[in-house]
Amino acid sequence: EVQLVESGGGLVQPGGSLNLSCVASGFSFSNFNMKWVRQAPGKGLEWVSYISSSSLTIYYADSVKGRFTISRDNAKNLLYLQMNSLRDEDTAVYYCARTPSASPDSWGQGTLVTVSS
Amino acid sequence: DIQMTQSPSSLSASVGDRVTITCRASQGIRNDLAWYQQKPGKAPKRLIYAASSLQSGVPSRFSGSGSGTEFTLTISSLQPEDFATYYCLQHSTYPPWTFGQGTKVEIK
Numbered sequence: 001e002v003q004l005v006e007s008g009g010g011l012v013q014p015g016g017s018l019n020l021s022c023v024a025s026g027f028s029f030s031n032f033n034m035k036w037v038r039q040a041p042g043k044g045l046e047w048v049s050y051i052s053s054s055s056l057t058i059y060y061a062d063s064v065k066g067r068f069t070i071s072r073d074n075a076k077n078l079l080y081l082q083m084n085s086l087r088d089e090d091t092a093v094y095y096c097a098r099t100p101s102a103s104p105d106s107w108g109q110g111t112l113v114t115v116s117s
Numbered sequence: 118d119i120q121m122t123q124s125p126s127s128l129s130a131s132v133g134d135r136v137t138i139t140c141r142a143s144q145g146i147r148n149d150l151a152w153y154q155q156k157p158g159k160a161p162k163r164l165i166y167a168a169s170s171l172q173s174g175v176p177s178r179f180s181g182s183g184s185g186t187e188f189t190l191t192i193s194s195l196q197p198e199d200f201a202t203y204y205c206l207q208h209s210t211y212p213p214w215t216f217g218q219g220t221k222v223e224i225k
Contacts, residue, residue, distance in 0.1 A: 047214040059212040103151035103208050107160035
């Protein structure tokens with residue numbers, strides 16, 4: 001069974017940093033591209049970042065470019081999102097999602113990031 | 118960037134009703150579209166991929182159609198467990214991958 005479990009969320013002050021993790025199991029993690037998608041309270045889904053299976057291709061949404069860094073450790077089946085210079089508008093549930101060639105087919109349960117003073 | 122416009126933003130329907138949700142792309146995206154269902158406090162679940170292919174394990178009352186710029190998700194006979202919010206996602210031209218704003222299906 002495919003499982004994705006995010007962790008690392010919490011309350012942080014504006015300007016602060018957090019590092020999210022997503023541990024994968026039940027599939028060959030190193031063969032799959034991955035995404036982070038977020039959802040602000042009461043709002044819709046927003047793509048945040050993408051990393052290819054080999055880490056050779058990385059993309060960011062304009063809203064997080066220069067502040068967030070996506071990475072992965074295929075040996076440990078881990079996906080990361082390092083978030084710096086956090087803003088109020090980054091408050092959201094962050095999901096990691098497995099992405100075969102096209103659209104995400106499996107999602108974690110999400111981790112809540114709250115940016116507030 | 119490709120914009121995805123979903124309609125309606127919400128609807129009220131009864132069990133057994135046929136429900137149709139539309140997603141329009143600001144430019145052609147071939148059939149590079151997926152539909153997701155999300156229940157409160159839960160992660161999204163993929164229902165349809167490649168515009169019309171049913172995800173394994175998803176009931177056959179769900180169907181998708183369309184190509185180019187206009188797409189529909191149809192629930193042929195609404196069931197109690199189908200009350201949720203539905204999103205489309207385009208993955209034709211990226212980045213960015215863009216979602217529709219969502220359609221909340223509520224009980225009438």
